[in-house]
Amino acid sequence: MAVEYKTRHNLNLIGYHFWQIYRLADRRLITDLRFKFKKRILSQIFGQMACNGLHYGILSNYSDTYFLKREETSPTTLYVTRVVQPTDTDPTLRECVYYISQLAINDNVGNRLRHVVTADISSDDDDDDSDSSYHDQDDNDDPYYPDDSESSDGDDDDYYVSSGRKRKRASESSSKSVATGITTVGEYIGGGSFGKVFSGHYNNQVVAWKTCDAYKQQEEMKTLNHEARIYSILKECQGRDVPRLFYKGYIYDGYLFALALQLIEDSRHIDPARLTKKEKELIVNQLRSIHNLGVLHNDISPRNILYEPKSGHYFFIDFGLSEIVDNKSPKLHKEEARLKKILQL
Numbered sequence: 001m002a003v004e005y006k007t008r009h010n011l012n013l014i015g016y017h018f019w020q021i022y023r024l025a026d027r028r029l030i031t032d033l034r035f036k037f038k039k040r041i042l043s044q045i046f047g048q049m050a051c052n053g054l055h056y057g058i059l060s061n062y063s064d065t066y067f068l069k070r071e072e073t074s075p076t077t078l079y080v081t082r083v084v085q086p087t088d089t090d091p092t093l094r095e096c097v098y099y100i101s102q103l104a105i106n107d108n109v110g111n112r113l114r115h116v117v118t119a120d121i122s123s124d125d126d127d128d129d130s131d132s133s134y135h136d137q138d139d140n141d142d143p144y145y146p147d148d149s150e151s152s153d154g155d156d157d158d159y160y161v162s163s164g165r166k167r168k169r170a171s172e173s174s175s176k177s178v179a180t181g182i183t184t185v186g187e188y189i190g191g192g193s194f195g196k197v198f199s200g201h202y203n204n205q206v207v208a209w210k211t212c213d214a215y216k217q218q219e220e221m222k223t224l225n226h227e228a229r230i231y232s233i234l235k236e237c238q239g240r241d242v243p244r245l246f247y248k249g250y251i252y253d254g255y256l257f258a259l260a261l262q263l264i265e266d267s268r269h270i271d272p273a274r275l276t277k278k279e280k281e282l283i284v285n286q287l288r289s290i291h292n293l294g295v296l297h298n299d300i301s302p303r304n305i306l307y308e309p310k311s312g313h314y315f316f317i318d319f320g321l322s323e324i325v326d327n328k329s330p331k332l333h334k335e336e337a338r339l340k341k342i343l344q345l
Contacts, residue, residue: 001104002048002057002068006041044215046070046078047255053110056100065093067100072110195220202246202260211258214250221257223320224248228259230319233293238262241286242316264315267306272343280343283314287339290316291332296323300339 041059049057049070057068063086069079084093091099195212202209212220231238231245238244239262247260270283283305290297297304298321306315325331 001101002045002052002054004041004045004048004057004059006059006061042078042080044255047252049078050075051252051256054104055107055110056104058097058100065096067096075111195224199263200260205246206263206265207246207260208243208263209258209260211251211256214254214257224257224259227318227320227322230295230322230324231259231261233295233324234290234319237286237289237293240313241289242319264306264308264317265310267308267315269303270305270307270314272302275343277345279314280340280345283343284336284339284345286314286316287336291336292327294324294327295319296325296329296331296335298322298335300335300342302342 045057045059045068049055049068055070055072057070059066059068059080065084067081067084071077071079081096084091084096086093195210195217198209198211200207200209210224212224214221225248228245228248231242234242243262243264245259245261247258249258250256251258272280275283287297287300297316297319299318304316304318306317307313308315323331
């Protein structure tokens with residue numbers, strides 16, 4: 001079951017109902033200046049439910065609580081109760097929480113949303129998208145008050161979700177190359193240093209979706225943006241020394257920020273003890289190709305080098321900590337020496 005807690009001012013509906021304020025026509029009738037609701041709050045928890053195939057959820061700021069339902073027969077429809085407060089008696093807040101908890105316990109996880117149109121941003125685009133602001137046509141009269149009450153923890157090992165809403169930069173001066181792609185969200189397959197990873201498809205291409213929460217994980221989102229820029233610099237190495245980057249941008253109505261990367265099929269981390277001298281030299285030469293383009297990986301370890309049995313190729317992954325340096329920088333020589341030490345070469 002999805003549970004979201006917001007700060008009091010972010011979820012203060014001032015006596016109105018969700019159904020009244022979710023529609024633009026009704027929201028325009030609300031003139032109270034204290035009204036600080038943002039409909040993206042609903043989009044956020046809906047995205048969390050849809051991503052994970054969940055049917056029940058709770059949205060609360062401790063004084064106002066709403067209970068949510070998403071039926072499998074109409075997965076894009078979200079049902080929301082009236083507000084329930086701690087002082088209510090028929091039913092009490094405790095009874096409501098117990099009731100929906102029992103429904104969730106006895107429920108089975110459903111299908112995640114699939115075959116969704118996204119706004120595609122070319123991997124050649126080096127613009128910094130760390131700015132998380134965007135404008136919905138329904139939200140022009142509706143200021144955003146960021147929620148700073150939450151933080152997410154990341155998973156800590158293995159490697160390598162929805163709407164086509166386009167985001168606008170805070171500055172309208174920069175334009176983006178935008179196309180349309182069909183995405184399929186598959187199974188959760190692990191977590192990298194900066195986000196969770198799902199298998200899936202992008203335009204009929206098998207990919208690994210590397211994602212983070214666009215609201216709660218601002219630093220992780222900046223890191224994924226940086227990683228996408230590194231992949232752009234390493235374009236001539238993609239598919240040979242590093243995975244291909246097919247897409248970067250927002251998915252699930254802006255709830256997630258994601259990179260669609262080439263899925264290294266049946267991959268495993270390298271084991272230096274089992275590598276031949278020729279294989280070790282090949283891996284070192286691959287790192288040199290990366291260095292020749294002025295990229296310092298900055299996190300060389302066996303877990304960041306994958307072997308794909310099907311192709312017989314090795315791939316360097318996880319460029320979130322990488323640096324752009326002069327290709328004659330002494331840091332590159334030190335990193336190569338570190339790799340040789342790891343490989344026992």
